[in-house]
Structures are given as C-alpha cells and as structure tokens.
C-alpha cells in the first residue's frame with residue numbers, strides 16, 4: 001500500500017460548527033501533497049485529527065498504516081509536525097526546544113540540525129518570547145526537518161518567514177522529498193505550492209472539492225479572453241460556460257470554461273472580432289475560483305469535462321464507507 | 326490613556342464571576358466573625374476569657390496580630406486578620422491577570438494595535454481593582470454600621486481593608502512590569518506579600534513594633550478599628566500605593582509590549598544531554614515554584630516555631646496563665662494548639678500550590694505548548710502525569726520543609742529537638758490527604774471538563790470559607806463535611822486515627838484515575 005495518509009468521510013464538529021464535513025484525503029508515499037482551502041475550511045482541524053490530537057466523529061483515517069488515535073505514540077516516532085503558530089516556553093532557549101522535540105520524537109540528526117540552524121540563520125540561544133514570530137517558526141521547522149522521520153505534517157509552516165527564508169524552506173522540502181519523505185503541506189502561499197507540490201487537495205467548508213496534480217487542475221479550468229468586437233456581444237451573454245462578462249464599448253472581457261471555448265469563440269466570431277487575446281488562468285485565479293466559486297466541485301458536475309484528467313471526489317463511495325468508527 | 330474605558334468594561338466582563346466573589350467574601354467575613362463572637366460571648370468577661378484562652382499569647386499574636394480591645398467588634402476584626410491577606414492576594418492577582426497575562430497571551434498586542442493608549446491596560450487593571458477594594462470597604466462600613474456598631478470603627482475597618490488591597494494592587498502592577506511571564510510576576514508579588522506578612526509576624530511577636538510598621542499588611546490593624554481609631558496609617562498606605570503605581574507607570578513607559586524589565590538573557594545553544602524527556606521539561610517548568618515555596622515555608626516555619634517557643638516561655642513565667650491553661654487541658658496544649666492552627670492554615674495554602682501545579686497542565690494546553698509535545702512519541706498519560714507529579718509530590722516536599730523548620734526552631738528552643746522534629750513534621754505531612762484531594766479534583770476536571778478546570782479554585786475558596794465561618798454560621802455538619810480539611814486530624818497534640826486520612830487519599834486516587842482516563846479520551850487544544 002503506497003498511501004501514507006488515507007482518510008475518507010471524516011467528520012468533526014465543535015458544538016454547532018461542522019469543522020470537517022466528510023473530508024477525503026489521500027497522500028501517496030514520497031509525494032509533497034498540498035493541502036489548500038480558504039480560512040476556516042478545516043485544514044488545521046484535519047491535520048490535528050491526523051496527529052491524534054482530535055478524535056474524528058466519523059469516517060476512517062489511516063496514517064502510516066496505523067490508526068492516528070489508537071496508535072498515536074508509535075506513529076509519532078515516524079512523523080514530525082510544524083504548526084502555523086509556534087509557542088515556545090519562556091524559560092527555554094530555541095536550541096533546547098529543538099533538541100527536546102527531536103528527542104521526544106526519537107532522534108535528531110545533529111549534523112543536519114547544525115546545518116539547518118545555519119541555513120535558516122537562527123540564533124538558538126535566545127529564549128521564548130525573545131524570538132520574533134518568524135524565528136519561532138524556524139525553531140519548529142529546524143526541529144522537524146532535522147528529525148529522522150518518514151512523514152512531515154506542515155500546517156502553514158512558513159507563516160511569518162521572510163522571502164529569503166521561504167526560499168530556504170522550499171529547498172529543504174525539496175531535499176526532503178529527494179530523500180523519500182512524504183510531506184503534507186497546508187499553505188496559503190501559492191508560489192510555494194506551485195514549486196513544491198506534486199498533488200494538491202482543495203477543501204472548502206470541511207469537504208474536499210478537488211484533488212489532483214496541478215496540471216490536472218489547470219486542465220479543468222477557464223481561459224480569460226479579451227476581445228475587440230465590431231458588433232455588441234449579444235449572443236455571448238447567455239452562452240453556457242461563460243463567466244464574468246464585461247462589455248466596455250466595443251471591448252469585452254470574460255472567462256470561459258475550457259470545454260466551452262470552441263462554442264464561445266464561434267459566437268465571438270459572429271460579432272466580428274477585430275483583436276483577441278487569450279491566456280490561461282494564473283494559479284491565483286485558479287485557486288480564487290475554487291475558494292470562492294460555489295459552482296466548483298462535485299456540486300456542479302457539468303462544470304467538468306467528461307472523462308477529464310482530474311477525478312472528482314467520489315461521494316457515493318464516501319457515504320458507503322462513512323461511520324466506520 | 327485612550328481606550329481605558331473600554332478596557333475597564335472588558336475586564337469587568339471577563340471577571341464578572343470571580344470579582345464579585347472575592348469582593349463579597351472578603352467584605353462579609355469581618356461582620357460574620359464579629360456577630361459570631363458577639364453571640365458566643367455576650368459579656369466582656371466572656372470575651373476576655375476567649376481572648377486569654379485563644380489569643381493572648383505571643384504565638385497567636387504572631388499569627389493574627391495583637392488583640393486591641395475587649396469588645397466583640399475589635400475581636401471579630403482581629404479574628405479575621407487573615408482576610409486582608411486574602412484581599413491583598415486577590416488584588417495583586419487581578420492586576421496581573423489584566424496586565425501581564427494579557428501581554429503573555431498576545432491579546433494585549435491585538436488590543437494595542439486598536440486605539441488604546443500604552444498605559445490604558447495598566448490604568449484599567451488598577452481602576453477595576455481599586456474600585457473593587459473600595460466596594461469591599463463600603464460593604465464593611467455598611468454592614469457594621471447597619472448592625473449598630475460604632476461608625477468610626479466601621480469606617481476604620483473598611484478603610485483599612487481598602488487601602489491594604491490597594492497597596493497590593495500596586496505591588497501587582499509593579500511585578501507585572503518586571504518579568505515576561507505571568508507566573509514570574511505572580512511569584513514576585515506573592516513573595517512581597519509573604520515577606521510583609523513575615524515582617525508583621527516578627528514585629529508583633531518580638532515586640533519590635535517598628536518592624537510591623539514597615540509592613541503594609543499591618544496597616545489595617547494599625548488603624549485600631551473599634552479600639553480608639555488612628556487614621557493616618559490610611560494616608561501612609563495611600564502614599565505607598567501612589568508611589569508604587571508611579572513606579573509601575575514609569576516601568577511601562579520604558580519597556581516594550583510583552584517584554585519584561587528584567588531581561589530574559591541568553592540560554593544554551595543546545596540542550597544538556599539529560600534534557601530529553603517530559604520529566605526533565607516538567608522539572609524545568611515547575612522547579613521555580615517548588616523552590617520558592619520551599620524557601621518561603623522554611624522561613625515561615627522558623628518564625629512560627631520560634632513564636633511557639635515564645636508562647637511556651639511566656640506560659641512558664643506566668644503562673645495564672647498556666648493554671649488556666651491546665652484547666653483547659655494541659656500545659657503543652659497552648660503551643661500544640663497554636664502549631665495545629667498554623668499547620669492547618671499552611672495546609673490550605675499548600676493546597677493552593679498543588680492546585681496551581683495541577684492546573685499548569687491546562688495552562689500549557691491552552692497556550693498551545695502541549696501540542697508540539699503530544700505530537701511527539703509521547704503518551705497523553707505521561708504528559709499529564711509529568712505535571713501531576715509536581716501537584717502530588719511537590720506538596721510533600723513543601724510540607725516536609727515546613728514541618729522540619731517549625732520542629733527545628735521549636736524543638737531547639739525547648740530543648741526537645743529529637744522529640745519535636747518528627748512530631749511537628751508528621752503533623753505537617755498529615756495535611757497531605759486534603760491537599761491531594763484538591764490536586765486530584767483539578768486533575769479530574771482537567772480530564773473531563775477542561776474548560777471548568779479553574780473551578781478548582783472556587784472549590785478551594787469554598788472549603789476555606791467553610792472552615793473559617795461554617796461553624797459560626799451554624800451550617801449543618803453535612804455542609805462542613807464537604808471540605809476535605811474538616812476531616813484532617815488536629816495535630817500535633819490531637820488523636821491519631823488513620824481512617825479519615827485513608828478515605829481522603831482513596832478519594833484523591835479515584836479522582837486522579839478519572840482525570841487521567843478522561844484526558845486519554847478527549848480532544849486536546
């Protein structure tokens with residue numbers, strides 16, 4: 001079995017809030033998996049379920065072949081975790097915290113620790129609150145990256161890091177992958193995701209709405225078109241797959257689902273095209289759409305190509321396997 | 326100062342339960358004590374007898390201060406002499422809670438970026454606390470005057486309480502500026518309180534009255550309520566409070582938000598070889614408090630032991646007193662009953678230490694410091710146990726130190742070191758079952774209902790109250806029996822029976838098991 005993490009139909013409520021509402025997640029051995037979604041989508045909650053800090057209400061979760069709740073201690077020898085907001089003990093120096101966390105995980109590569117401290121430009125002698133936000137983050141990062149573990153669970157690990165340090169982090173994760181580590185990386189920094197992630201899962205409101213490689217995600221997307229027309233773009237307005245149409249005199253800009261591109265272009269042609277630019281969406285546009293657009297995901301099946309590269313999450317299978325606990 | 330008003334409202338909202346509780350309790354106890362004594366001893370002769378049997382000896386004077394007049398109100402206020410200490414403690418904790426705790430948790434920074442002046446936090450904390458102390462004073466005046474006691478005495482009592490509380494609110498304000506951690510600030514402020522109490526004890530028991538004048542905690546009693554009032558100590562206190570607040574403001578102005586005045590300094594670049602387990606971490610986190618308590622109780626113990634020795638000496642030289650004591654049940658009793666009272670008081674204080682140590686686990690959890698550890702190869706039981714060890718064994722150490730110190734001072738003075746040392750140490754250690762029950766209650770709440778874990782403090786306060794005034798109020802035995810402290814033995818001197826101690830220990834063990842089990846099953850964070 002090459003799945004390091006496999007979770008399906010995970011639910012978790014906090015009182016009235018449904019933090020996780022049937023979330024699915026599959027992370028394969030050796031990959032860097034991006035875990036994305038808007039604020040409050042449930043990413044941190046899911047990571048804390050994976051760590052056995054929270055107990056899922058229902059659904060099945062397997063981590064490194066074990067049950068994250070039952071086998072927590074055994075599993076934690078094989079993974080390292082970096083939270084997005086690291087708090088340190090006021091009386092302990094950063095170096096002490098790094099060593100302590102490493103020893104509690106069952107070992108730290110001293111040579112690599114030294115190297116990482118240098119690369120991250122961290123002063124390990126400072127104590128607790130004497131560290132800035134970014135430097136606190138580095139303490140946890142060094143402890144995790146220097147640990148000899150199979151799986152890294154990183155929850156917005158670069159929050160507060162400056163761009164230089166972010167680049168160091170990107171290198172370190174790439175090296176970790178080369179060494180065969182598996183990484184689950186929750187992040188809001190798209191450049192980081194684009195550089196590092198083999199596959200991504202996008203969650204919204206506690207559910208997985210997309211999962212696949214970035215290429216697959218791009219495939220399933222819209223093209224931005226700007227055109228100058230001879231006649232008003234009447235026929236475009238109610239054309240299927242066209243979004244955000246704006247007409248400004250004889251100029252129109254709109255986005256169109258890739259599978260409706262041909263249809264939209266022929267309607268454009270009917271209005272007499274004087275000039276036309278089209279470009280693929282930036283990653284940012286892609287994610288903004290997934291984060292915002294209610295139409296994305298399985299709720300709107302006609303938005304995806306028949307037999308397209310990306311597999312929508314199989315909701316039938318999930319309901320069947322739910323409540324396994 | 327902008328924003329002070331909204332911060333005051335915020336503080337009042339956050340303290341809407343705790344603040345009225347301590348205000349009411351500290352304000353009501355003097356009148357409760359007074360009416361209780363007035364009912365039990367309606368004549369002056371009765372009052373004198375009560376004073377002679379209970380208070381007119383150097384040991385009791387060391388503990389509560391001198392009795393100033395033979396009337397019920399003066400003696401009621403004297404009997405309640407611990408309450409200003411409680412008020413002082415509540416005041417300094419309240420100020421630290423709304424200043425340093427806010428900074429430590431980062432909430433201050435959030436507010437600081439809104440339209441809030443840099444002194445607003447301190448001003449709001451002081452305003453709330455001083456207002457609470459004034460409320461205590463007003464309630465005292467109203468209750469005494471309402472019962473027909475002399476207005477001047479009522480005013481002196483109320484004013485005395487209010488100024489003592491205010492001085493220690495200012496002490497809390499200064500301490501909150503010094504360290505980065507709230508626990509450090511609490512330790513500093515509480516040590517100052519302990520130190521001033523010691524000063525008063527030393528002054529009142531050795532006859533070096535100037536020593537007690539140095540102690541703010543004594544200024545309430547120096548106002549001589551119902552015993553020919555003296556007003557200027559209130560002025561002295563007001564000046565001291567103003568000066569201390571000035572220091573606090575000056576310090577706030579000089580330091581950064583969330584930083585302390587005492588610099589944190591640098592630590593080692595890597596951990597010592599032994600620093601690799603939860604136990605080692607727990608030791609680092611708990612050792613300061615443990616050593617502080619041990620040192621403090623060693624000093625208190627030596628003073629108390631000396632005072633008990635003085636009491637015994639006074640008895641030896643006073644045939645009349647000896648005769649009366651003999652009628653009350655034997656000569657050794659006066660020292661013994663004094664020591665038993667002291668040991669009982671410290672049993673409750675050490676319970677506070679135990680509860681604090683047990684709740685440290687909750688503090689670590691809410692500050693997000695448990696998560697990085699629990700995501701290591703560490704079982705939850707072990708992590709929780711690493712804190713509970715200090716809640717359970719810490720009190721053993723601290724009470725043993727107290728017992729040894731009292732026993733050594735008392736025994737050395739009376740020439741019976743070999744006899745008194747084990748006797749008094751045993752008496753101190755016999756408090757443990759009650760101390761453990763409270764630590765275990767904290768653990769049970771932490772495991773099952775973590776949000777309510779702080780209620781352990783309310784339970785401790787309730788037990789303290791039951792012991793202080795439960796009998797005076799004529800509460801039924803079943804209510805009094807709720808308090809674990811009511812089941813402890815009167816030692817040294819009393820009868821030794823193991824059963825109540827064993828039952829208490831068993832209850833504590835059951836609560837601990839519940840807590841550990843609950844924590845294994847619940848969400849963390």
Ligand SMILES: Nc1ncnc2c1ncn2[C@@H]1O[C@H](COP(=O)(O)OP(=O)(O)OP(=O)(O)O)[C@@H](O)[C@H]1O
Pocket residue numbers: 014017018019037038039040041042043044045046850
């Ligand atoms: N301990 C808790 N108690 C109550 N509600 C919680 C708790 N933890 C999380 N939630 C709620 O669960 C939802 C998911 O939160 P979560 O922290 O998992 O989001 P996230 O995807 O990590 O967001 P972000 O990108 O902001 O970090 C939110 O609505 C949050 O308010």
Ligand SMILES: [Mg+2]
Pocket residue numbers: 043044045084155
């Ligand atoms: Mg999060």
